[in-house]
Amino acid sequence: MTEPIPLRTGAALLTATVEELSQRAPAIVAAAADQMRGIRLGLGFHDGSRALLSARHSRLVVEHPADGAETDGVEPADPDVEVVFDNRALNLLFDLQHRPADQALPDSLDTRGPREQVLAVWRAFSLLAQRAAGLRSVQELWRCYRDEAPVPWGGTADEDEPPEPAEDASGWAGTDYLLRRRPQDATGGEPELIGGTVVTRPRLLWDGRGSSPWWHESPVHDADLLETMAACRARTSEAMASFVPHREPKAELYDLMRLYPSRQGKGLRPTLTIAACAAFGGRPEDAVRAAAALELFHNGFLVHDDIADESTHRRGLPTLHEEHGIGLAVNCGDGLNLLAVDAILSNLDTLGLSRTLALIHEAIHMCRESVEGQAMELGWIHKHVVPAEDEAYFTMSTKKTGWYTCISPCRIGAVCAGVTDPALLGRFDEAFRLIGIAFQIQDDILNLVGQEELYGKEPLGDLLEGKRTVMLIHLFRHLTEAERPRMQEVLQRPRSAKAQQDAEEILAAMRRHGSIDYAVDLAARLADEGITRFEEDLAVIPENEGKAVLRQIAHYVTTRLL
Template identity: 95%
Template structure:
């Protein structure tokens, strides 16, 4: 994955395409999903003036870039586009219709008419919504600076612009030769929500507004990575303030800081703060509530790791492995106590009514979580594998869905002053579906993901006997002759299982298509959740807070597995 600060030069069009898709998949997955919706079922072959090639296709709601190996021809694309840098730049000039952007010997497009138009809509949508992101501007600027010849030298910023002299006879080329790009600049303290998009739909390098020939309904966008980083950092500061520096430090308070210091993605704080902003609240008003959620979360993790006999959490040994079960249990209890303190601390900033509503939401969230944990532990204790996916959906929603997705949104809205149960309930179904999809993906990553990215020991869920969608599907589809062996492995305690036992179950899952089934199921649930998001949350006007919520909803659909 290429970061915008990566010194590796972007010298080919194919490399630029790959880097752009990578950036958008991480930072603005809603944009990727919208473009993928236009191109679904189409394989697009792209050729650039430098000889590089790429194949762009859609997998679920993700854009996938493939590079044909040297001497190896890729499968025939449905649409082919070959263009040089002049056409590459004009692709982002939305003030002209497609026919007006073509230059002689510059752009060649082949394919069925409807599919060509679908591709053009996808790229126009990307231009409308992605070109304002600071990270995308920096990425394309680095490409321009790595290969300045096709673009002309950078204009002297101190020199006043003069009238452009027509030298080529082509208006588009004259524009390129005499351009004066206004590059994105940062500065100042980052905002918790907002400030990641320079402007609304625009040309990529000159900052002028655009009037596209084909128009997508206007929505706000946001840089998800930048927003999550800001919310995670601010919430971390607030959490640290709630952990006292007093005795017993070594046996309690220092231990409380260990799991929060192993920072995760920052999903819950971002949802909380963004939901507050979406309803017109000040993002800062949701920080203490976000800190409370993270303290609850880390307390739950300490206890979960003990119950599951987990050995690693976020890439490091679990608390009970390093410090013993007794100290770990007490530390988890202490984190939950601090979370209550963090909720109550809102009295002096949000007042009594909103704080009471926060307490109500927190109690409901904790009740759902312990009920879900009881369901899963009960299945393991009783050696039961549910027959249907719906049982998993219920358990997952209770155990992790409420405190990971639904409650953060509701709590953020309460911080903004929303206490109407019907309005708060508009988050429930959309984020229930998104939460289930997210958990299924986490379960898949434990089986096939990279340990350094997932943060737990590989195949840990199989060693712990977790009842995942893949395991349920396996037991539903495997032959009766296979069942006794699988049951015998599952019924052993964690300490009696070896890595090869987990690998045996994984091999059976692969044979029966259980992992592919789970991938498709997660994609379907995520799509349903996004549909409900747009329907149920239409009451929220388009703003930067809602833009962040939308990006998180789409993050599930574009997550690489």
């Protein structure tokens, strides 16, 4: 893990801000990237630092050419638009009190480039300023920058203590300014949609002292995704723990059931479930038990999958069967699935019979899809078959992981809110099918090129297990006649007969034939199609914070860095 860049320069601040927004508010990044598409922006700051900002798919990418980063020895292309800030211009960057013309102070902000591209850059930064300024994490970044480099803010680090703040002040002028802001139309009104994302005036998720869960706030149309997922994950974890009995046999069963759930993931499924419930007007609390059931099913599947795949690590720790033996692991997985059924039935008390029956129906459908997808993949491995076309992978991936990772959580959350109309529930299917495939392709890529501590499995584990990924399918489509026998021979070996150098040999062939780049581009295209379907198919849901969280997750697939 690389050390964070000290926030002493404008370029470092830009990098940190883009990285933070990519994780916490991906819909904002995607909206800005849509405006920046095809434009390379050169930025110069008062301290002499420089950076290049560009859009790659739906991501914003910051490069520092002076450091030689990401250039691979090739000189980067000249920027299309150049902007140079001095201290005054930087201080006004996120100040919405002034009109744009007021911010272009004489000899302070120098902008050069074609008119259309300059305007596109301005629109991108306006979106960032309007929608990102209310995020606590962004405010904290800029406060750290102010402390590290106080000159642009009109003071020095050792200046006299500021005057005592007002009683309701946070202690930070930027935060206090946002606290005083009110929408121009206090009576509300329809939000403005730009590029498929909702643009509203900034709303503060943090008052300088603390924050509250997203569903307790007044309706808005942006949310801090990391904080939202953390809150949903924590509440779901509490519910999961309540379903695991505290009785014997502890060491051989119930203590083992707690191991995988304690290795918490991102919280994607619980967040989708709770957000979908809120999007249809339900109480978020009504979806917690269903979210817990999904996570129990998920962890039961993982225990069994790890045995079938002969995996050695899960979320950075030894797999259950490696540490406790196959017999206890199989039984533990069975027990987790049993607890998941119990968690669904527990909704009878709060949601009633009809909703609980609908939840059972959705859970059975999800489990059937998952075991069918698992059978498809294991069949390919057993028969030494590599599918010829990507569509076969799309079908397998959707069945094996897409339903229980993306589609079913949304449908189940909607059922918790009282939606049982199959046509309405089906509006989630195509958007999140595409998003789920893109997400799985990205996970497969991360297994090859990602950091082990971030991915949670052993590096190149998918190649050792013989997983039929998009990269492997692409590779076998492009192997030469001379290469094919060797690749087939390595792939057909059982996991126990493969060594790390065998996996590295396949990876080298993938790099040679452009299979990883192909998969990155394919995932981005599928995610973009999924977001388009999200906006079209889910237009029936009114704009509210639950829907905004669903939108953030949809964009998270396109903006997370590989």
